[in-house]
Amino acid sequence: MGKTIRFGVSLDLDLLTKFDDLCEERSYQTRSEAIRDLIRGALVQKEWQDDSLETVGVLSLVYDHHQSDLSQKLTEIQHEALDEIVTSLHIHLDHHNCLEVLILRGTGKNIKETAQRLISTKGVKHGKLNLTTTGKDIV
Known part of the structure; x- marks a missing residue:
């Protein structure tokens, strides 16, 4: 970790109040x-x-596993x-619905393409890709 630097920030009081509320x-x-x-x-x-x-x-996917050939x-x-x-987790939410969670690692292009192919598969009720980092370049 690098050297810590202190700096000042000027904010409107209303914005600072909202920021403090968010922090809390x-x-x-x-x-x-x-x-x-x-x-x-x-x-x-x-x-x-x-x-x-x-x-x-x-990537999280919710789908009805009874839908023909979807699984x-x-x-x-x-x-x-x-x-x-990298890995996946399959959870039975109820008699019909399943949640599949996948961890993907690779280039952003390949991850987005793979996620979109899965999300857009007919029968998937909801899909969401949450983007994060390997942490290599984040301090």
Whole structure:
């Protein structure tokens, strides 16, 4: 970790009050911790703009496993993406609905393409890709 630098920030009182409320709501001990987290979040978003960088994503899918051939189609897509899929977790939510969670690692381009193929498969009720970082370049 690098040298810590202190700097001042000028804010409108109303904006600062809202920021302090947010800090309390999210259990930040100090404003500095919250600001560091916001900066890291912006850096991760920037990292995802370069589709060639190695990144990580968490994909969640909700689907009815009784839908004809859906489980088979999802499995086939996953087998075609063995280089990106690190692991998966399958949970039975109720008699019909399942939740599948996949951890993907690779270039942003490949992760996004794999996620979109799974999300857009007919019968998937909801899919969401959460983008994150390997942490290599985040301080």
